[in-house]
Amino acid sequence: MAYKIDDTFCTGCSACEPECPNQAIYEKSGMFYIKPEKCTECIGSFDEPQCVSVCPVDDTCIIDKNYPRYVAA
Amino acid sequence: MGSMFESSVTSRLKPLGGIKIEVAGQSGCGTTGGEGKASCGSSDGPADMPTEIWEKVKNHPCYSEEAHHHFARMHVAVAPACNIQCNYCNRKYDCSNESRPGVVSQKLTPDQAVKKVLAVASEIPQMTVLGIAGPGDALASPQKTFDTFRQLQDKAPDIKLCLSTNGLMLPDYVDEICKYNIDHVTITINMIDAAVGEKIYPWIFYNHKRYYGREAAQILTDRQMLGLEMLTARGVLTKINSVLIPGVNDEHLIEVNKAVKARGAFLHNIMPLISEAEHGTVYGLTGQRGPSAQELKEVQDACMGGANLMRHCRQCRADAVGLLGEDRSDEFTMDKVEEMEVVYDLDKRRAYQAKVEAQREAQVAAKKAALIAQGADDGMKVLVAVATKGNGKVNEHFGHAQEFQIYEVSATGTAFIGHRRVDHYCQGGWGEDDVLPSIVTAINDCHAVLVAKIGACPRDELKEAGIEPVEQYAHEFIEKAALSWFADYRERVKKGEITHQTRGDAAIRQGAYLAA
Numbered sequence: 001m002a003y004k005i006d007d008t009f010c011t012g013c014s015a016c017e018p019e020c021p022n023q024a025i026y027e028k029s030g031m032f033y034i035k036p037e038k039c040t041e042c043i044g045s046f047d048e049p050q051c052v053s054v055c056p057v058d059d060t061c062i063i064d065k066n067y068p069r070y071v072a073a
Numbered sequence: 074m075g076s077m078f079e080s081s082v083t084s085r086l087k088p089l090g091g092i093k094i095e096v097a098g099q100s101g102c103g104t105t106g107g108e109g110k111a112s113c114g115s116s117d118g119p120a121d122m123p124t125e126i127w128e129k130v131k132n133h134p135c136y137s138e139e140a141h142h143h144f145a146r147m148h149v150a151v152a153p154a155c156n157i158q159c160n161y162c163n164r165k166y167d168c169s170n171e172s173r174p175g176v177v178s179q180k181l182t183p184d185q186a187v188k189k190v191l192a193v194a195s196e197i198p199q200m201t202v203l204g205i206a207g208p209g210d211a212l213a214s215p216q217k218t219f220d221t222f223r224q225l226q227d228k229a230p231d232i233k234l235c236l237s238t239n240g241l242m243l244p245d246y247v248d249e250i251c252k253y254n255i256d257h258v259t260i261t262i263n264m265i266d267a268a269v270g271e272k273i274y275p276w277i278f279y280n281h282k283r284y285y286g287r288e289a290a291q292i293l294t295d296r297q298m299l300g301l302e303m304l305t306a307r308g309v310l311t312k313i314n315s316v317l318i319p320g321v322n323d324e325h326l327i328e329v330n331k332a333v334k335a336r337g338a339f340l341h342n343i344m345p346l347i348s349e350a351e352h353g354t355v356y357g358l359t360g361q362r363g364p365s366a367q368e369l370k371e372v373q374d375a376c377m378g379g380a381n382l383m384r385h386c387r388q389c390r391a392d393a394v395g396l397l398g399e400d401r402s403d404e405f406t407m408d409k410v411e412e413m414e415v416v417y418d419l420d421k422r423r424a425y426q427a428k429v430e431a432q433r434e435a436q437v438a439a440k441k442a443a444l445i446a447q448g449a450d451d452g453m454k455v456l457v458a459v460a461t462k463g464n465g466k467v468n469e470h471f472g473h474a475q476e477f478q479i480y481e482v483s484a485t486g487t488a489f490i491g492h493r494r495v496d497h498y499c500q501g502g503w504g505e506d507d508v509l510p511s512i513v514t515a516i517n518d519c520h521a522v523l524v525a526k527i528g529a530c531p532r533d534e535l536k537e538a539g540i541e542p543v544e545q546y547a548h549e550f551i552e553k554a555a556l557s558w559f560a561d562y563r564e565r566v567k568k569g570e571i572t573h574q575t576r577g578d579a580a581i582r583q584g585a586y587l588a589a
Contacts, residue, residue, distance in 0.1 A: 011164050012180070013209055015154035018216075019281070030180070046281050053283040056155060056164040 002036035003049055004064035009057045016061065019050035034061075041070045129256045129310055130339075132201045132426065133233055143429045143464070146202040147193050147402075149186035151221050152214035157239050157277040157293065160355035161316060161346055164208065183220040185407055187228065191417055192410045194229055197401070198425035203229075206237035206259070212246050222253040231419060233257065237314075241277060241293055243300025251307050258304055259312040259342075260297055264322055265332045267291040272321050275355070298336060305337030312340040318356070319346070319364050323372055330376040340381045345369050345581045366518055366579035370490065436465050436550045440487070443556035450484040453563065453573065457482055457555050458493070458516040458540075460524040467546050467554045471527035472498045477516050480551065482559040487552045493579065498531060513538045518579040520562070523554050539576065 005016075005025075012030045022045075024038035034051070041063075042049045051061040063069075130137045134144045155164065181189065194200045203225060205211040211218045222234050235257035236250070243260065250258060264270040270290025277289040284292055304311050313333045315326050322329075330341055346363040348356045355361075364372075458477035460469035475497065479490040493515040498508045509531055516522060521541040525548060532542045541562075546554035566573045 011153075013153040013155065013164060015156070015209070015213065015278075018154075018214075048282065050281060053281075054154075054156065054278045056158060 002034060002039035002064045002067045003041060003051055003061050004034055005032055006060050006062060007031050009060040011057060013056060015054045016051040019054050021045040025051065036064060036067055043070055044072050133257060134202060143199065144201045145197055145199040146204060147190065147200055148204045148206045149189060149221065150180050150208060151183055151186045151217045152205055152211045153180050153209040154213045155209040156213040156241055158275050160273055160275065161348060163353040183217055186221050187224045189405055189410045190225060191229060192413045192415045193405050194232060195415050195417055198422045202233045202235060204235045204237060210239050211236040212238045212242040215246055219249055219253060222255065226253055229417060231422060240297035240300045241279060244296060244303055247300065247303040247307060250309060257310050257312065259314055260301060261314045262297050262329055262333060263316050264325060265294050265329050266325065267294060269322050269325050270294060301333060301336045301338060310339045312342055313338045314342045314344060316346050317343055317364050317369055317372055319362060319368060326372055327375050341376060343373050343376065363581060366581055432464065439550040439553040443553040444486060447484040447556060447560055448563065454481055454483040455520040456490060456518050457558065458519040458522040459551050461551060465550055466548055467523045467551055468525050468548050471524040471531055477522065479519065480555050482555045487555050509534055514580045516540060516579060518576045520576060521558055523558060
């Protein structure tokens with residue numbers, strides 16, 4: 001259902017935060033996190049997940065395997 | 074060589090060859106082409122440019138070569154996000170021993186940034202310029218950037234505001250930039266050909282999509298050129314930064330220079346690539362080297378007919394505070410700023426600026442007198458290194474110098490060529506033997522080094538290397554000192570006391586810059 005941010009790679013640059021169409025990304029102590037219940041993997045909004053596309057460090061915004069993949073309603 | 078490459082090296086400030094500046098409304102600056110000048114930064118005053126343009130640049134250390142002796146800038150890191158990836162940048166890197174463009178220790182919110190600027194400006198009257206220059210791109214986080222500018226315009230109206238951008242989003246924000254009275258915009262332009270660009274930029278993020286390779290580079294260059302044209306049309310002064318990457322864009326930068334000149338760029342700053350494996354950048358890891366001093370100078374010289382060429386760039390950290398080449402940011406960390414009682418003293422700041430005006434006039438007079446004393450021009454040109462701690466004078470001890478300023482001297486004048494960073498030779502009163510060879514390497518293309526004082530040991534070693542240590546002009550103005558030494562040098566050559574020889578190349582300092 002959601003992407004998550006690997007905080008060992010996140011530089012805290014904030015690029016992802018304004019790109020999220022669901023306002024699912026928030027900052028805590030200089031790092032950024034995704035609220036899984038709000039993430040739609042950008043399905044229905046954009047061709048590619050915005051946090052993944054804008055992130056300067058590869059493999060930082062990744063699918064959170066604890067949740068099933070998002071299915072548009 | 075055609076007129077494009079004329080190498081007249083007076084340091085008078087003339088926008089883009091200075092043929093014509095059309096002033097429209099309150100701050101117009103449209104330019105058309107013309108013959109070029111070597112560098113920007115007049116000490117002679119506004120004789121050949123409209124007063125308005127002179128007023129905009131004269132106290133801006135990044136736009137006026139001469140102003141950087143007297144005025145300081147600071148950068149605040151409020152916009153850390155970026156929308157493009159460059160092979161010379163690693164967004165993960167941050168370390169206290171590291172000083173490179175784009176690197177920063179402390180990210181600030183707009184409110185914190187405003188507080189810090191007011192604190193610094195109250196403490197350092199030289200601080201006349203505030204820039205937002207990364208890490209990241211000022212226009213990739215436009216709300217943070219413009220919130221900071223809006224507050225500062227209100228609270229510190231005498232501070233000049235400027236921003237630095239990769240240009241991708243520039244066309245969308247030109248109107249906003251004009252609204253906050255931002256006089257100066259720097260655009261980093263490393264190429265105008267996507268085939269070159271794909272070797273520099275792996276990807277960009279634009280219109281909610283990632284673009285790769287040549288397609289990405291094409292979008293970027295189109296947006297950069299459009300943004301530059303729009304700024305020129307609105308009278309905003311622009312500085313173009315280009316990173317010289319040997320084997321990738323070295324000769325291409327001459328084309329870049331022509332293209333930005335044609336679109337009204339005021340100043341072109343060609344900087345050496347900084348690339349070390351430990352920076353973790355793509356170029357660092359693939360072993361892409363930076364240019365030598367002479368390689369850099371060759372490209373800069375070939376561009377002299379284009380936009381005014383900037384040679385005094387220190388490639389400072391994105392959160393630097395102080396005069397170019399110094400960094401006082403440790404004195405103004407956010408914890409310290411929070412505790413400061415800030416009183417913004419506009420009168421004290423104006424008094425300092427008036428003092429600088431008087432000193433500038435004395436400096437110009439000294440240079441003129443030294444020029445008159447020169448003999449006939451026989452075409453001889455040499456480089457001299459100068460140890461200075463500011464105020465335009467030869468006033469630094471050799472062993473204490475963190476950098477040397479390099480001037481090209483001939484019978485017809487002096488031209489600032491650049492600066493070379495070095496490690497301190499003198500630490501705790503003792504010369505460090507392993508440091509001296511690196512200093513010699515850094516100024517190896519110079520015939521002499523002008524200093525306030527120098528110890529016996531480095532003096533002998535410099536002589537051995539063929540560089541003449543000169544103490545005779547201590548505390549004199551730099552240009553006068555350089556010209557006086559040069560007249561004396563030519564006299565000695567003429568008498569047969571010494572033989573004039575050409576010098577070799579020099580190395581550009583890489584990696585960490587440790588301020589004292």
